[in-house]
Amino acid sequence: MTYLNTASVGPSPKEVLEKMVATWHLIERSPVAESYARGTERLDEIRQKIGGLLNCDKEDLVFTGCTSDAMNRLSFALSLQPGDHILSTDQEHDGGHNCWKFHARSHGVEVEDIPIGFDERDPRAIISRFAQAMRPKTRAISFSHVLYTNGLRMPAAGLCELARRRGVVSIVDGAQAVGNIAVDISRIGCDAYAAPGHKWLLGPKGTGFMYVSRTAAPGLELLTRLTDTKPQNDSTGLINHMGFQGLGAAIDYVNRIGIPALERHNLRLHAYAYDRIQSLPVEVLSPRDGSVATPLLAFKVADKFEIPKLIPALLAEENLVIKGLPKVGGLRLSCHLFNSEPDVDRAVAILKRRLT
Ligand SMILES: Cc1ncc(COP(=O)(O)O)c(C=O)c1O
Incomplete structure (x- = not known):
């Protein structure tokens, strides 16, 4: 998964x-x-x-x-x-x-x-x-x-x-x-x-x-x-x-990893994901970096995609778990310690197939 x-x-x-x-x-x-x-x-x-x-x-x-x-x-x-x-x-x-x-x-x-x-x-x-x-x-x-x-x-x-x-x-x-x-x-x-x-x-x-x-x-x-x-x-x-x-x-x-190290890891993946999703037909809603950025990455998708249907389909058919934000017509990715670049690449490839 x-x-x-x-x-x-x-x-x-x-x-x-x-x-x-x-x-x-x-x-x-x-x-x-x-x-x-x-x-x-x-x-x-x-x-x-x-x-x-x-x-x-x-x-x-x-x-x-x-x-x-x-x-x-x-x-x-x-x-x-x-x-x-x-x-x-x-x-x-x-x-x-x-x-x-x-x-x-x-x-x-x-x-x-x-x-x-x-x-x-x-x-x-x-x-x-x-x-x-x-x-x-x-x-x-x-x-x-x-x-x-x-x-x-x-x-x-x-x-x-x-x-x-x-x-x-x-x-x-x-x-x-x-x-x-x-x-x-x-x-x-x-x-x-x-x-x-x-x-x-x-x-x-x-x-x-x-x-x-x-x-x-x-x-x-x-x-x-x-x-x-x-x-x-x-x-x-x-x-x-x-x-x-x-x-x-x-x-x-x-604590063994330490919050600063954990934040650095998650922010690095956040920036990586931010750059990768530029290839998708989406509008990014989150800051990439700077003092107001955190590892949550949200983006708006076209209205024709029904988010309440898309999220369960991603789980059932692709074994991919991301968050749907129906109120803003968007999706959200969040990475933690157990994630790495290939996870982001896989998610972006799936979304590219589904959203274009
Ligand atoms: C900002 C914020 N507040 C509250 C909640 C609800 O969290 P909990 O399950 O701890 O009540 C969430 C859950 O996503 C959240 O993002």
Whole structure:
């Protein structure tokens, strides 16, 4: 299989599966002691690993099922009132945006989506558009660190600084960032950051985590302090130990290579793929390189190609996995460590045959 869709779901290395299975055996030998008590202590070690990866305190991290789960919890913790205003973008994934639409439908909250064009390359222009759209009733800004569509790297630190100056909560959807690019929470300065284990970290499916600053808006910081000063203890509920121990193994795996080396590898393949797809009848939507580029590569195809039919056909008939972006009439490739130039060549050859 040619797998060029880590941005949707990353395949786990064998050692991740082995850690999950070993954890399951451990738990079933002594369910109570290994689920609570010793199990809770072991989860603390995983939060420590995530804290190391994101440069934040483990006491500000909570496990979640996925990014969307975190975004939902964060949106509810804000206790939004009718007339409150949320600023987001028109390039958000449903997983990070459905929660705001829900509050718009059910609580009279106003959600405004700042347009981000596919040709957008100037971080200052994005920040100034957010600044102009702020109102006295703006409660939060919510945006993706890396856009799931064309992979544009958003000016997260600048947007969070703007929010801080205006007394507005900043919530970052890091689904396409963690494990893909270096993420340093202390430099971003956000109030909250949500991420999955199952994309660029190559972790178990259905694992995620969120960071919440201790100085975040009242209510929000309680998400990490449900019972006392610890985010996770024996009374905050039994969670998926297999998944989170597997996530720890995935972080060890990624750390052995190192995020900078991993990013370099993925960006090199991104540029290689960018140059190869110039031979296709497509319109490229992603930056090739520079400070706003990431390894996601999106391109628009002619309207006559039905993307919801094309993607399953590529899997069934060509054993090729890429992402369809029906909302933008495009396709997306994303390369990770296990990919190399021949994977890109094969994908481009198949697409050339199918699209011309
Ligand atoms: C930007 C963004 N946010 C949220 C999600 C949803 O992720 P999860 O499965 O972790 O909820 C995705 C998935 O592709 C995404 O790209």
